[in-house]
Amino acid sequence: MRLPRYLPALLFSLLPVLATAAPTTKADAASLKSAPAKAEPAPAAAKTADPRIGKQLDALGYKYEVDKDGDYTLTFGLDEDRSQMAYVISHTERYGKLQVREVWSPGYRTSDKDFPAEVANRLLEDSQLSKMGGWVKQDSVAVFVVKLDADASQEDLDDAIDYVVRAADEMESQLTPGQDEF
Numbered sequence: 001m002r003l004p005r006y007l008p009a010l011l012f013s014l015l016p017v018l019a020t021a022a023p024t025t026k027a028d029a030a031s032l033k034s035a036p037a038k039a040e041p042a043p044a045a046a047k048t049a050d051p052r053i054g055k056q057l058d059a060l061g062y063k064y065e066v067d068k069d070g071d072y073t074l075t076f077g078l079d080e081d082r083s084q085m086a087y088v089i090s091h092t093e094r095y096g097k098l099q100v101r102e103v104w105s106p107g108y109r110t111s112d113k114d115f116p117a118e119v120a121n122r123l124l125e126d127s128q129l130s131k132m133g134g135w136v137k138q139d140s141v142a143v144f145v146v147k148l149d150a151d152a153s154q155e156d157l158d159d160a161i162d163y164v165v166r167a168a169d170e171m172e173s174q175l176t177p178g179q180d181e182f
Contacts, residue, residue, distance in 0.1 A: 049070045049071070050092075053090060059154055063075075071090050071091075074086045074087070082180050084168060084182055087103070099149070100147045101148060103147075105164035108175050
């Protein structure tokens with residue numbers, strides 16, 4: 001894995017905020033008013049691995065496994081004898097013409113249903129400061145997620161993986177000093 005790099009501003013131009021774009025026709029305006037602003041799953045929910053991702057990961061020289069959902073699971077060795085897991089999700093989401101894929105890395109687990117308030121606030125603060133991505137709650141686990149174009153280049157995918165791994169491991173080391181669960 002390369003040293004940390006930040007995704008160029010060009011990537012953000014690939015992810016327009018469609019919900020704030022002005023409608024081009026009266027029909028578009030009517031559909032925006034009646035449609036909820038939520039992502040819609042791509043037509044075929046992935047239970048098999050997206051071969052585009054496998055080719056990119058192979059070209060990057062990454063070792064990975066494919067889980068039962070068809071997602072790519074990677075584990076990276078980091079400094080100070082730490083390791084960190086990452087997931088490239090095969091299933092994509094659509095909103096309008098935009099199709100996005102998620103890259104995840106877990107960073108915190110609670111034994112309770114809810115995160116302690118201090119932890120939840122720390123995750124929100126970190127999300128606000130993040131150059132890309134943010135924290136989400138998946139059951140009892142805090143996961144750092146970057147969403148990128150489903151057809152992102154190999155370099156952009158590599159940057160997203162690098163970013164989630166470093167962000168999640170840094171947060172894990174801050175919230176659970178001396179532990180390395182993920």
